[in-house]
Amino acid sequence: MAEIMVGEIQTRTPVDKGQLKGGTRWRMIGKLARRVFNNVQHAMPQEFGSVPHTIVAKTKKALAFKGRDGKTVIVKSVQHPGNPPQPFFRPGAAASAKKIQRVLR
Numbered sequence: 664m665a666e667i668m669v670g671e672i673q674t675r676t677p678v679d680k681g682q683l684k685g686g687t688r689w690r691m692i693g694k695l696a697r698r699v700f701n702n703v704q705h706a707m708p709q710e711f712g713s714v715p716h717t718i719v720a721k722t723k724k725a726l727a728f729k730g731r732d733g734k735t736v737i738v739k740s741v742q743h744p745g746n747p748p749q750p751f752f753r754p755g756a757a758a759s760a761k762k763i764q765r766v767l768r
Contacts, residue, residue: 664763665689665697671762672699672755683709687752701752712748717741 669687676684686703719740720726730736 664759664766665699667762667766668699668756668759671759672701672752675751675755675758677709677749677751683751687755699756706752708746709749710752711750713743713745715745716743718743 666689669689672687673684676687678684683701683703683706686706687699687701689697689699692698717740718726725737725739726741727735727737
């Protein structure tokens with residue numbers, strides 16, 4: 664049943680590089696209990712959205728990324744515009760519940 668839930672969640676997961684989709688997994692927490700989770704750092708902001716915020720270099724002196732022109736940009740911080748919610752986990756869990764009910768009948 665946990666596999667069904669993971670599959671339903673993954674089919675609804677937005678994909679850029681696949682990290683978020685691959686982050687949905689399950690773990691046994693009891694004889695008949697499983698926990699389905701996604702601990703990728705941007706899973707919550709993807710599911711619920713985020714407000715505009717500043718991203719600051721924490722472990723290095725600066726952030727580095729490719730700009731729109733393809734050139735490397737190096738800065739100490741960037742202003743993220745935020746993003747609207749793109750629910751994938753809750754709709755996937757709801758869809759899996761319906762499938763699991765059919766399996767258990």
